[in-house]
Structures are given as C-alpha cells and as structure tokens.
Amino acid sequence: MSKPEDTTIGFLGLGHMGGPMAANLAAAKYQVLAFDPVPEAQDQARRDGLTVVATAPEAVAEADIVITMLPNGRIVLEVYREILAAAKPGTLFIDSSTIDVADSVAAAELAVTQGHRALDAPVSGGVTGAAAGTLTFMVGGAEADFAQALPLLEVMGRQVVHCGGPGVGQAAKICNNMLLGISMIGLSEAIVLGEKLGLAHDKFFDVVSTASGQSWALTTNCPVPGPVPTSPANNDYKPGFATALMTKDLNLAANALRDNGVQGRIGQLAADIYNDFNQVGSSTDFSAVITDIRKRSEKEQA
Template structure:
C-alpha cells in the first residue's frame, strides 16, 4: 500500500497505533481534536491535518479510533462525502454492534467500503504493536486491511460480516470482566481464610483456576510484579473502559434475550466501581471494592 492512510483519533491508543504504521513504512496523515495528542503524533512522524475533512482527502484508507458509536457515526456524516470513491474505512473503536452495522451501511451508501476492527491489548499493546484485531466486514476488505492491522498488532481475525468484530470484542470482554471479578473474590476469600496471595497464585496459576486475569493481570500485588496491582493499579485497561464494554455487552444480551446473569451483574459492578472513583484505575482494582465490602480495609 503506497497511498496515504488517514488516522482520526490519536489519543492513548490511536497515537501509538499510528506511530507503528509509520515504523512499518506507511505514510500517515492524522487529526485529533486534542492539540496535545496531535502534537505527540506529529512527533512520531504523523503528518498533521487541521481537520478530519483535510485528513481524509486523497487518502487510500481511513482509520478511526474514537470513544463511542455516536462519535463514529457523527464523523462519518462529515467525511464520507469527501473521501475518494472506494476508500476503505476501518473503525477500530469499540462501539455498539448496531452502530457498527449502521456505519457499514452509511459507508456503502456513500460508495465506500468498511471494516469494523476493534482491538484487544490496551495501551501497552498499542505501543508494542501486539494488539489483537477482531474484524467484521467483507473478505476482500479484510485482506486489504490485513497488512495495516498486522503492522499495529500481532494477530488479526476475520470474525464475519458487518458488526462481527464488535460482537467478538464485547463477548471477549464479558469473559474478561467476569473472570477478573471471580479472581478478585477468590483472593479476598483466601485472605479471610488466612491463605497468602502467593500460595493461592502458585496453586491456581497451574491448576484449573488459571486464566489471563490471574496469570497476567493478577489483581493483588506480589505474585505478578508486572501487573497493575504492583503499580498502584495504574492502567493497563482502565475500569471506565471495562464498564463501557460490559455495558455494551449487557445491552446486546438484553436485546437478544440472552440469559446472561453473570455478564449483567459484572456490568453493574464495574459501572459502580467506575462511578465511585475507580474510573482511572486498572479494572483489576475492583478487588479493593470487594475487600471493602467484605469488611476489610485496603
């Protein structure tokens, strides 16, 4: 791919992703409403654009990384009519499945092509180019996007048609949110029974309780020195983002009539955690809430 890649949304995730495209030899023109984010991206080699409209003109591919579906759909309303016919739009935001499908429909109506490609891996993965992309859309669009996705991550999976990438993302994060709560409850239960964190970790990490929430993102300090728990729960993956993703999963479960009791309860717990001051902490910090509600002090 020799043309321009427009990248809109250059924050904590988008900035490093754009920088990795440049490292892979791509020409990137970017825009962000935050002047500091745009300046940081410019320092990494991104060609700054004064507006999203300016960024997409003559671009071969347009990548977006935005907070919510309303931002994606609002932006598409502004830029779809300005891009070259046939431009590939890749949305890496995590948004509602219905919004993703609407974005596909609007892109097609404007003569464009689209892919929803949310990511897993957080800021660390964005910086290290180790993200996993879950893509929804046509096979041709995925094949064209794949070199770009692989420049920004370690794995790209074509999950199916429009919205399938978002569906995979919210299902994955429902598993993650539930498992982090389960691991956290187990550690607090262990504390009440006089079991050390290390002992529980040594058993569970090599037994049937093993999972990513335990072995990589352990919610208590000590057993995994690289986990956010050993760094005052600095994210990682912020609790506000987990609350958002679980909210999307809960909405989808309700709409589909799915009996997802644990998923719905996890969404409630993370919403309360984020609203109660944990929004800027790693999502593993929910262990503190569980401990406090168990009569313990952090």
C-alpha cells in the same frame, strides 16, 4: 504487492490507543495523515512522525484507507457523516473503536451508501499492546476488504482474526470483554476469600495459575502486587485497561444480552458491579475492582 510508502492512511483519534497505533504505522513507512482535536495528542503525534492535519475531512481526502479509533458509537456516526463525502470513491474505512454492534453496522452502511467500503476492527490488548504492536484485531466485513487491510493490521497487532460480516468483529469484542470482566470479578473475590482464610497471594498464584482456575486475568493482569511484576497492581493500578473502558464494554454487552434475549445474569451482574466501582475508580485499571471488593468485605465484617 504495494509497499507501505505507497499507501496513504487517514487516522482519526490519537488517544491512548489510537496514538500508538498510528505511530506504529508511521514507523512501518506508511504515509499517515492524522487528526485529533486535542492539542496534546497532536503534539505527541508530531513527535511520533505523523503528519497532523487541521480537520477530519483533510485527513481522509487523499487516503486509501481510513482508520478511526473513537470513544463511542455516536461519535463514530457523527464523524462518518462529516468525512465520507470528502473521501475518494472506494476508500476502505476501518473502525477500531469499541461500539454497539448496531452502531457499527450503521456506520458500515453509511460508508457503503456513499460508495466506500467498511470493516469493523475493534482491538484487545490495552495501551501496552497498542504501543508494542501486539494487539488482537477482531474484524467484521467482506473477505476482500479484510485481505487489503491485513498487512497494516499486522503492523499494529499480533493476532488478526476475520470473524465474519459487518458488525461481527464488534460482537467478538464485547463477548470477549464480558468474559474478561466476569473473570476479573471472580478472581478478585477468590483472592479476597483466600486472604480471609490465611492464604498468601504468592501461594494462591502458584496453585491457581497451574490449576483449573487459571485465567488471563490471573497470569497477565493479576490484581494484587507481586506474582506478576508487570501487572498494574504493582504500579498503584495505573491503567493498562481503565475501569471506565471496562464499564463501557460491559454495558454494551448487557445491552446486547437484553436485545437478543440471552439470559445472561452473570454478564448483567458484572456490568452492575463495574458501574458501581466506576463511580470511584474510573481512572484506575479494571483489576482495581479487587480493592472495592476488599473494602466492601471489611464493611460486612464490621
């Protein structure tokens, strides 16, 4: 088995998620050639021990494995068209962006057509998980390629699941986040109802966290201050997972529901609710949707 220092990784996209992920790879002794067009991201990458290069093709030219963490499918496809010709034959491309399944499959096809290999490996766990190396990776692609990627994915994540063929990792991600968005809305509505009925937040938590209504949204990302001290609600909803990103993921899920003939009325409604809230709360944690529900409830009562 090769040592980390014998593997060169090209890493494109050094934002709130990609930056810490790349830093963890460098800390594990992988050789990381990093690129991001944002000067502040470049500066942080240098402080984290990454080798920052001037262009995306330069980041991939000598890489054995290329990881991308980019904002959307359009950009992923544009970047792939720019970099694939610069890569060595047989390079393994791993896209950890959260994008539409069709875009993910198209990116993989582009890579394969030019003599490379590809995995989709979106993540769950937010900025905190990226920094701590505790992300969950949902991976789509060939078994042999997954086996090659597994050691470095385990540096960045605590749980790595091979979900199936190309695009199936993205499918797992949008299904998970659709459920999470629905859960947070339902939890927030229940808490606001409890407030109206005189139920204190700590008592709500004590009951529901050990009863049939228990959820990750409550026990890890509780949308009110107090019961879970590490939740964003205790820090003025500074995001671990921003509303803008949840809105993006719910829209991907809503598109997939329609495209595949699934009667997902709650999933579509969740997308609608977050689209509305995103107009005012895009930079807050997605759990801040409770503030919008509370505000709307006061208007209804007035």
